Amino acid sequence: MSTQDKSQEAGAHFAIEGDLTIYRAAELKELVFSRIDNASAIEIDLSKVAEIDSAGLQLLIAAKLEAMIRDKQLHFVGHSKPVQEVFDLCDLGGFFGDQIVIFPHTVH
Numbered sequence: 001m002s003t004q005d006k007s008q009e010a011g012a013h014f015a016i017e018g019d020l021t022i023y024r025a026a027e028l029k030e031l032v033f034s035r036i037d038n039a040s041a042i043e044i045d046l047s048k049v050a051e052i053d054s055a056g057l058q059l060l061i062a063a064k065l066e067a068m069i070r071d072k073q074l075h076f077v078g079h080s081k082p083v084q085e086v087f088d089l090c091d092l093g094g095f096f097g098d099q100i101v102i103f104p105h106t107v108h
Contacts, residue, residue: 012038015045020056020083028056032063040072047078052086064096 012035016028035042044063049056060076067074076098079087087093 011041011043013043013045015048015078017048018050020046020049020052020059022053022055025055025059029059029062032059033066036063036067036070036072036074042067042072042074044074044076045078046076046083047080049080049083052082057086057090057092060096061092 014031014035018024020028032042032044064074076083076096079098087096
């Protein structure tokens with residue numbers, strides 16, 4: 001449930017770990033929007049997101065729109081399987097415009 005941060009003046013890179021759900025939406029909104037305020041390019045690593053719900057998805061959409069309005073670059077990278085599934089379900093891959101690496105499914 002932590003975030004890893006590697007901020008720089010021109011850009012910011014950080015990771016969201018754990019759940020991206022309603023229970024953390026306010027906390028994460030503050031973090032994400034502060035990076036949008038302070039950097040011209042932001043990269044958010046979603047590889048360690050274990051769960052995402054509609055509140056988490058709304059946060060990602062709002063962040064992308066806010067960055068677009070402010071003419072800043074916001075990219076999501078390392079999409080975890082739960083994030084990929086939600087993006088696919090809602091057909092939002094094109095909206096975010098980020099490269100999504102799809103890992104092969106394993107059969108158990």
